[in-house]
Amino acid sequence: MIEKVSSFITESLTRLGYKITPFSVQSPNRPELGDIASNVALTLAKELKMSPMVIAETIIADIQDTDENFFSEIHAANPGFINFRINPDYYYSQLKSIFTESDSWGKNDSGNGKRALVEFVSANPTGPLTVGHGRGAVLGDCVSSILDWNGFDVQREYYFNNAGRQMKMLGLSVYNRYLQICGQEIDFPEDYYQGDYIKDIAATISEEIGSANIEHPEASVFRDSAEKLIFDDIKKTLKDIHLVFDSFFNEKELYDNGSIQKILDDLKALDLIYSKDNATWFKGTTVGREADKVLVKSTGEPTYRLPDMAYHREKIERGYDKIVDVFGADHADAYPDVLAVLDALDNDTTKIEVLIHQFVTIYQDGEQVKMSTRKANFISLDQLIEDVGADVVRYFFIMRGMNTHLNFDLNLARDHSDMNPVFYLQYAHARVCSIMARAKAIEIEPDLETSLDILTKDIELRLIRKLLDFPVIVRKSAISLEPQSIATYLQETASIFHKFYAHERVISDDAELTAARMVLIAAFRIVIFNGLTLLGLSAPEKM
RNA sequence: GCCCCGGUAGCUCAGCUGGAUAGAGCAACGGACUUCUAAUCCGUAGGUCACAGGUUCGAAUCCUGUCCGGGGUACCA
Numbered sequence: 001m002i003e004k005v006s007s008f009i010t011e012s013l014t015r016l017g018y019k020i021t022p023f024s025v026q027s028p029n030r031p032e033l034g035d036i037a038s039n040v041a042l043t044l045a046k047e048l049k050m051s052p053m054v055i056a057e058t059i060i061a062d063i064q065d066t067d068e069n070f071f072s073e074i075h076a077a078n079p080g081f082i083n084f085r086i087n088p089d090y091y092y093s094q095l096k097s098i099f100t101e102s103d104s105w106g107k108n109d110s111g112n113g114k115r116a117l118v119e120f121v122s123a124n125p126t127g128p129l130t131v132g133h134g135r136g137a138v139l140g141d142c143v144s145s146i147l148d149w150n151g152f153d154v155q156r157e158y159y160f161n162n163a164g165r166q167m168k169m170l171g172l173s174v175y176n177r178y179l180q181i182c183g184q185e186i187d188f189p190e191d192y193y194q195g196d197y198i199k200d201i202a203a204t205i206s207e208e209i210g211s212a213n214i215e216h217p218e219a220s221v222f223r224d225s226a227e228k229l230i231f232d233d234i235k236k237t238l239k240d241i242h243l244v245f246d247s248f249f250n251e252k253e254l255y256d257n258g259s260i261q262k263i264l265d266d267l268k269a270l271d272l273i274y275s276k277d278n279a280t281w282f283k284g285t286t287v288g289r290e291a292d293k294v295l296v297k298s299t300g301e302p303t304y305r306l307p308d309m310a311y312h313r314e315k316i317e318r319g320y321d322k323i324v325d326v327f328g329a330d331h332a333d334a335y336p337d338v339l340a341v342l343d344a345l346d347n348d349t350t351k352i353e354v355l356i357h358q359f360v361t362i363y364q365d366g367e368q369v370k371m372s373t374r375k376a377n378f379i380s381l382d383q384l385i386e387d388v389g390a391d392v393v394r395y396f397f398i399m400r401g402m403n404t405h406l407n408f409d410l411n412l413a414r415d416h417s418d419m420n421p422v423f424y425l426q427y428a429h430a431r432v433c434s435i436m437a438r439a440k441a442i443e444i445e446p447d448l449e450t451s452l453d454i455l456t457k458d459i460e461l462r463l464i465r466k467l468l469d470f471p472v473i474v475r476k477s478a479i480s481l482e483p484q485s486i487a488t489y490l491q492e493t494a495s496i497f498h499k500f501y502a503h504e505r506v507i508s509d510d511a512e513l514t515a516a517r518m519v520l521i522a523a524f525r526i527v528i529f530n531g532l533t534l535l536g537l538s539a540p541e542k543m
Numbered sequence: 544g545c546c547c548c549g550g551u552a553g554c555u556c557a558g559c560u561g562g563a564u565a566g567a568g569c570a571a572c573g574g575a576c577u578u579c580u581a582a583u584c585c586g587u588a589g590g591u592c593a594c595a596g597g598u599u600c601g602a603a604u605c606c607u608g609u610c611c612g613g614g615g616u617a618c619c620a
Contacts, residue, residue, distance in 0.1 A: 028563070039562060045600075052600080079600065081563070124620070166620065279618050290546075290616090297618040304620050332547055333615050358548060359614070400556070403548055405613060407555070412569090419569070420582085427582050435579045479560095488557060491567075502575090502584040521579095543582065 001094075001468065002026070004070070005036050005084055012062045013040070018055075019047055027465070034073070034083030035465065041080040052080025091464045092452035098467060098523040099448060106470045106530050110478065111151030117315055118144045120326035121238070121245075122159040125230040126170045127195055129237050131360050132328055134381040135406060138397040138536070139357055140326040141243050142483035145534050150478040152322065156244070159311060161251035162227050164301065169193065171223030175213075177202035178222065182211045197233075201226050237382045241390050242536055251307050259310040260302065264295070266345050287340045305334060309341045316347050323352045324481065332356050355481060357402040364410040379410070388413040391537050395422040398483040398535060421491065425532060426540055428494035432525045433541040435506050439518060444507065446522035450515040459500045460520060466493050467527045474534070483535060490531040497524050 006025045013020050023040035041056035048055060056076035063074060073085035098105045120140025123133050140156070148154045161167075173192040177199045180186060188194075205213075205225050213219045238245070254260050264280065267273045272283045273295065280296035282305075295306045315323050327335065339349045362369040362379055369379055385393050392413055399421065400406050412419055439445065455464070473489045506517045532539040 022560090024560095024562075026562095029565090030563075033563075037563085042562075042600075077563075079563080126620090161620080164620085169619095277618080281618095294618045299618075301618085303618065308620095329548070329614050331615095331620085334620090356547080361613090404556080405549070409555085412555090421568070423582050424568090427580080431580060431583085438579050484557085488567090491557090495567085498583055499585090501579080502581090505579065507579055543580075 001086065001090070002036065002472065005038070008063055008070075009038060009040055009059065009082075012059050016058065016062055018044055021047065028081075028083070031462070033077065033081075034075075035086045036084040038082045038084075039080070041076070041082060045080065053078065056080050056082050088453065088456070088461065091461065091468065092455070094468050095452060095464050095519065095523050096448055098526055099446065099519060102526055103530065105526055106474045106534070107149045107151070108471060108475055109151035110475065111147060111153075113151060113153055114321035115319065116144075116147045116152040116154045116322040116324065117157055117318070117320045118147070118154060118324040118326065119157045119159055119315075123234065124161050124166055125227045125234065126166050127193060127230060128197060128380040128382055129234055131362055131379055131381055131384055131408065134241070134384065134393060135357055135360050135397045135402075136326050136328060137238065137241060137243055137381070138394045139355065139402055139483065140324075142394075142398050142486075142535055143324060143326065143355065143481050145536065146474070146477045146481065146483065146486070147322070147324075149474050149534055155246045155320075157247045157249055158245045159249045159251065161307070163252055167223055167227065170198075170226050171220075172217060173198050174202050174205065174222040174226045175217045175219075178206055179214065181206045182214055184214070197230070198226075201229050204229065233382070237380075237385070240382065240385045241393060249311070251311070254307050254310040254314065259314055260307055263306060263310050263313065263341070263345070267295075267341065270344060272341075272344055282337070282341065284337060284340060287344050289337060289340050293337055305337055308334065308338050312338055312342055312352065313345065313347055316342070316351065321351060325352065325354045327354060327356050329356055329358050353481065355402060358405045360397075360406045360408055362408050362410060369410075384410075384413075391422050391426070392420060394536055395487065399487045401484050402482060422537065423543070424498075425490050425494050425528065426538070427543055428497050429525065429528045429532065429539045430541060430543040431501060432497070432521050432528070435521060436518075436525065437541075439507055439514075442507075444514060444518060446518040447515060448519070450519050451512070452516050452519060454513055454516045455520060457504065459496070459503060460517075463493075463496045463500055463520065463524065466496050467523055470527050470531070486531060486535055490528065490535075493524075493527060493531070497521075497528070 002025050009023070009025070010020060021043050023038055023043045025036060025038045028034060028037040041052045041059060044050075044055050045052040053076055060074050060076060060082060063071075069087055070090060071084055072087040075083055077083055118140055120143075121129070121133055121137045123129055129137070144154045144156050169191075170193055176186060176188050176192060180188070181199075181202050192198075202222075205221060209221065213221060264273065267282065272286065274281055274283065278298035279294050281292045282295050284290065284292045293305060294303050296302050312323070325335065335354050339352065339354075342349050342352075364379075381393075387410070396408060396413055397406070436446075455461070469489065470493075473485060477483065477485050504517070506514065506521055508514055529539045
């Protein structure tokens with residue numbers, strides 16, 4: 001609809017010989033002004049040295065010439081806006097197309113089947129997923145769905161590293177707990193993993209092997225069992241939050257296939273690395289970065305940056321058209337180095353889009369809970385899901401913009417009452433299903449042959465217009481990659497429906513009106529269902 | 544010090560590629576269940592959009608500076 005109005009204006013400008021400058025076409029805040037408004041005359045005023053109102057009138061006169069009964073009214077308003085009123089017949093016909101398209105209403109093919117890779121979570125198997133991981137998990141999943149709805153061929157990938165220093169520490173942490181279980185009095189080192197899950201793993205190992213490995217801190221059983229048990233736990237958590245990855249990528253591959261070495265070789269060929277203090281440094285400063293960074297430590301181990309670089313190059317080489325990374329704010333400083341190196345190595349980094357989400361702060365009983373995998377006190381994502389359910393967790397994580405700090409009030413989330421905004425959406429769906437079930441029982445079903453021009457009440461037209469916005473919202477979300485916009489839209493749409501419900505009856509003695517409203521609510525059900533589905537939320541038929 | 548995010552109603556936050564009178568939920572107060580689900584709806588009240596400049600016909604939105612809060616600034620990931 002917006003596109004349609006937009007092209008009417010553009011055609012008119014061309015006919016009038018006006019220069020085509022960027023202008024807005026949107027629905028105004030105040031509905032009484034019109035269905036669609038444009039500022040085109042205001043933007044042209046300076047260029048044409050004419051009064052905006054005069055320009056507006058000129059354009060209106062010209063547009064009316066090409067009118068195809070699409071507009072019911074066009075008028076100019078101070079200081080120079082053009083307000084359009086759309087013929088309700090257009091809305092009625094569009095409403096029916098919602099019904100026809102059903103499950104695919106809202107989808108578009110602007111992605112044109114291009115391949116997109118979304119990398120997220122990517123937690124190493126050193127402990128259970130935290131609430132912080134949860135935000136990235138849900139965000140990444142919803143972003144993937146958004147791209148999917150916009151016609152991309154999407155792959156969800158989890159990147160992990162099961163080697164290196166962190167894993168070594170994990171093995172030793174388990175070993176030390178194992179010693180304690182075997183009855184030895186030792187001081188558990190402060191910089192080891194403190195969580196209770198380490199004790200559980202140690203206990204499991206002790207049951208299997210007894211005290212056989214007391215003398216063998218380096219025995220692979222500690223590290224390997226820990227990795228396996230923790231990864232199993234992570235995968236269970238992902239499943240519980242209804243998240244399915246298409247691929248898990250092990251950093252080890254990058255060593256095995258030589259791509260890490262290749263980054264170093266290529267950088268060396270470009271004279272972008274040097275040795276200092278027995279370590280290998282990247283010349284960040286010569287490519288515009290603030291500081292040089294170590295890529296290979298004096299111990300010979302790479303820092304995390306190096307495999308990240310190799311991994312991103314690998315992703316580009318795999319041929320994706322769009323590569324999305326979802327990181328927590330703690331990674332914000334790392335990715336520019338990665339991009340800088342890829343740029344220097346002549347890779348197309350415009351394909352890479354990095355989404356940074358701010359931290360999650362958990363409040364419990366009015367008190368802030370600090371989270372750290374290494375320390376004992378954190379609330380795992382798993383516990384959270386068990387507490388409040390996957391739908392609530394998912395919704396809480398995407399209902400706020402990703403770059404604001406998220407205050408997650410546990411007590412509120414646990415509250416299964418009307419405080420919980422997820423239920424507002426789900427209740428709207430359950431309600432509409434209930435009406436439809438009731439209607440079906442008396443053999444009334446939505447019928448596309450129904451004449452809809454009886455739907456003239458303000459609340460009905462508001463609802464129709466809102467429903468028709470859904471594809472626009474989906475399309476916009478592909479640009480912002482911000483699932484919150486979908487959530488906000490659904491809240492607004494559900495609100496209009498609830499108001500409609502409270503004031504008007506669907507099933508009544510008026511057969512004509514009943515039939516028309518059946519089409520309306522069937523269309524609403526499709527929109528709310530599709531929106532919930534897009535966000536990975538369930539759409540219950542009863543509550 | 545430097546970098547990144549944020550500062551909008553009592554609280555949690557929308558709105559931010561500039562548009563017409565700044566919105567929602569919760570909390571407060573007052574109403575609506577013999578009715579298709581009251582997990583809902585209606586009403587009242589609540590604002591120097593952190594502050595100061597600037598750009599513009601027009602700024603919560605863009606620019607600069609200041610203040611406050613969070614995060615980052617490792618040969619940890």
